[in-house]
Amino acid sequence: MPEENNATPATPVPVERRRWPRVSQEPLGKDEKTAASLVALRFETESLSPPEQFPAWRGHMSPLVEARLPDNVAPDDGFPVRQAVWNLGGMLLLQQTVPAFSYERSPDMVRFSPLDHWLITFLRTGRSWTGIDGRVAENEPGMMEIRSLGSPFRGRALASESLTLVVPDDQFADRGGLPPASSNTVLGGRRVKLLYDHMVGLETNLSGLSQDDLPGIKSRLLEMILDTVAPFLDRDDSERVSQIGLMTRARRLIRKNLISSDLTPEALSRELAISRTRLYELFEPVGGVAKYIRQHRLLAAHRMLTDPSDRRTIAEVGLAIGYDSAANFSRAFTQQFGYSPSNIRTHRKSSDAQFDARVENSAVTFEGLLQTLGVHT
Known part of the structure; x- marks a missing residue:
């Protein structure tokens, strides 16, 4: 009696049939060349x-x-x-x-x-x-x-x-x-x-x-x-909502008119339709409205000085934010940031030489990053 064949038939190997040749596409970004990586x-x-x-x-x-x-x-x-x-x-x-x-x-x-x-x-x-x-x-x-x-x-x-x-x-x-x-x-x-x-x-x-x-x-x-x-946080009382809304409007006005010589506490109170006393109370927790304006003008000056395309001299940058004297501007700038305007120009020999965490050197400090945070945005 012939021996029974129990072997499983081989599965046919599928053959791909196409009318046109396959064109492989590499994943996008696979070999992407990026700028210098972040450094902590x-x-x-x-x-x-x-x-x-x-x-x-x-x-x-x-x-x-x-x-x-x-x-x-x-x-x-x-x-x-x-x-x-x-x-x-x-x-x-x-x-x-x-x-x-x-x-x-x-x-x-x-x-x-x-x-x-x-x-x-x-x-x-x-x-x-x-x-x-x-x-x-x-x-x-x-x-x-x-x-x-x-x-x-x-x-x-x-x-x-x-x-x-x-x-x-x-x-x-x-x-x-x-x-x-x-x-x-x-x-x-x-x-x-x-x-x-x-x-x-x-x-x-x-x-x-x-x-x-x-x-x-x-x-x-x-x-x-x-x-x-x-x-x-929709449970705020109306008085606190009004206060934060007023502060937000004030900050927007300051940012919009930062370089204008017309930006003064008096002009700000007129634009907000509040008394000077109310304006001072609003900014009292941050040291006063005049101090707030001065600090943000110095931040704007910092941005100008670190911009490689900005060819103004240090004195011209100081004048742009309201300092008639280059010496007074340099003194205020150094007091704010801990280094002088000329220090920035010394380090601005290339577009990558900015005071941020890409550069591991002694010029980068935690305090410096906190003070200039938001300048390079």
Whole structure:
């Protein structure tokens, strides 16, 4: 009897039939040549001796807050910190690991500091408590904390790892500003998670980004922050809404007329249809309207001096923002930024020689980045 054949018949090999030859298409952007990648400004204390660590950290953070050790910690115990600061062209992204400490931004710091930036913080580990006017905001992993450097605050934090955006208040001006009750607020929920996940994805790719990528990244982040915050903060009382709306209008007028010699506190109060006393009360938390105008004029001068296409002399730049004397302009500029106008011109030998985190040299400091934040936008 013939042996039964149980072998499975071979599957025919499919043959592709086409009338035209295949033309392979390479993925777009696969071999894209980009400009110089971003470089972080890094700070750490682990290379210092334990007694030197906390004083170094306290000095590093002094433009933002006055830092203090917890009561049960001695300076000799050490204070190991790691921080990376990425300049995103108008905002900063801070990656930070730090032991427990307390902090305060006093009314005097607010008055004499040019910084009115927003801090938007996500904790990966740890916990913090921050108080403003008797209201305490508690931040923890999974939440988002919003705080303004334009208002005094104090608080404490446990040992933590965090991701923070530092955004100038004026970055939100064209979008109507952040809602009045944003400062010292902690938010949670789906929108917060979406924003955090977006930032983590951005964080993963930071070293591969270039300056050309930053405008789109910054615009997207601003929109996402506003989309995250706005739905939660519609409960503001009418008086605070009126105040923030007035401040937003005032800032827009100042930005629009920054170089005009007609921009004075008197002209501003007329345009806003408020008394000079009301105008001064509005700007009192940031040191007064005249100081605010002066600081933003100096920021405009900084932008002119770092623009390779701007061929005006230092004296002409000073004159453009209202300084009749080059010496007075240089003195005010140096007091504001910590370096002179001539220092900028010395470093402006190429279009890449700007005071930002692309250049790892002694001219780049955390304080310098904070003060010029928003100049290169």
